[in-house]
Amino acid sequence: MSKSFDIIGAPFNQLGFVTTKENTVNGIRRMDETSWIGLTDWIQVRNSRWHSDIVDTGDVPITLDVQELIDSDRKDAALQLYSSQLKSKLLETYHSGRIPITIGGDHSIAVGTLQATMEYYQRDKKEKVAIVWVDAHADINNSLDSNLHGKPLALLMNQYPYNDWDIPSDIAVNPEDVYYIGVRDLMRNEFDLINELNITNYDMPFIEKYGFNAVVEILMEKLEQDYDRVYLSFDYDALDGSIFRACATPNVGGLTAREALHLVHTISSSPKFVGADFVEYLPERDSNGVSKELMVKLIDSVWGFHL
Numbered sequence: 147m148s149k150s151f152d153i154i155g156a157p158f159n160q161l162g163f164v165t166t167k168e169n170t171v172n173g174i175r176r177m178d179e180t181s182w183i184g185l186t187d188w189i190q191v192r193n194s195r196w197h198s199d200i201v202d203t204g205d206v207p208i209t210l211d212v213q214e215l216i217d218s219d220r221k222d223a224a225l226q227l228y229s230s231q232l233k234s235k236l237l238e239t240y241h242s243g244r245i246p247i248t249i250g251g252d253h254s255i256a257v258g259t260l261q262a263t264m265e266y267y268q269r270d271k272k273e274k275v276a277i278v279w280v281d282a283h284a285d286i287n288n289s290l291d292s293n294l295h296g297k298p299l300a301l302l303m304n305q306y307p308y309n310d311w312d313i314p315s316d317i318a319v320n321p322e323d324v325y326y327i328g329v330r331d332l333m334r335n336e337f338d339l340i341n342e343l344n345i346t347n348y349d350m351p352f353i354e355k356y357g358f359n360a361v362v363e364i365l366m367e368k369l370e371q372d373y374d375r376v377y378l379s380f381d382y383d384a385l386d387g388s389i390f391r392a393c394a395t396p397n398v399g400g401l402t403a404r405e406a407l408h409l410v411h412t413i414s415s416s417p418k419f420v421g422a423d424f425v426e427y428l429p430e431r432d433s434n435g436v437s438k439e440l441m442v443k444l445i446d447s448v449w450g451f452h453l
């Protein structure tokens with residue numbers, strides 16, 4: 147049975163180190179005269195010439211309620227509200243037997259996408275879900291005073307006991323089900339928490355030592371043995387910041403374009419693949435369109451493109 151996909155736009159970019167009200171998803175969708183590439187056109191080609199079933203369902207917009215919370219500096223509440231709206235949207239996709247591909251926005255949107263995934267597969271179907279978190283950062287900052295886009299995993303694991311955050315335990319993320327790839331920039335409290343919770347961390351030193359393809363093989367073997375499902379959360383800043391700088395926090399020494407394309411294609415080819423996030427890309431910082439071409443190709447790797 148071939149798979150069907152829903153593109154879900156989550157242009158929520160208010161909680162990061164650099165905020166923007168520009169619609170970051172539209173920046174990927176539309177053709178422009180720098181990159182000469184746009185996701186909308188590519189989807190049409192996939193659907194018409196390759197008989198794919200990909201539907202762009204549009205955005206989960208920033209409602210006035212959410213914007214008011216942000217403007218009055220109640221960011222935790224804004225994220226809770228936006229996450230609940232995004233979660234509902236993903237649940238519709240899951241219930242119709244389709245695969246959600248969510249485009250951000252900053253990484254805080256994973257609070258919504260993963261709660262939906264955990265509710266549908268972990269709570270309701272009693273299936274074990276692995277989360278592959280591809281990122282320069284661990285996003286598990288559990289201190290009160292840091293940006294919310296730096297703590298989605300802390301929130302999802304109930305490691306952040308502030309501002310009424312409490313994820314129901316049957317949809318919370320278990321630390322042992324998280325697999326980091328590409329991490330190379332940690333805060334001290336994150337370093338401690340990763341060790342305390344014993345999270346699998348295929349960080350850049352590990353990748354440097356064993357080689358990227360070997361690490362992907364180790365990961366896929368683990369998923370094959372121990373999991374029913376796999377969800378991918380891909381942060382643009384996992385890529386090597388010496389080339390790919392179109393984000394708030396570019397970081398030199400990360401994944402090459404080929405490594406990222408290989409990884410996304412390999413994970414999404416698994417029969418266990420249930421969905422993905424692509425986050426943190428900022429079109430306004432993409433001066434030459436190279437990053438946009440890669441983002442479109444990474445997303446296209448989910449259903450077609452491979453090296």
Ligand SMILES: [Mn+2]
Binds near residue numbers: 281283285295381
């Ligand atoms: Mn991230």
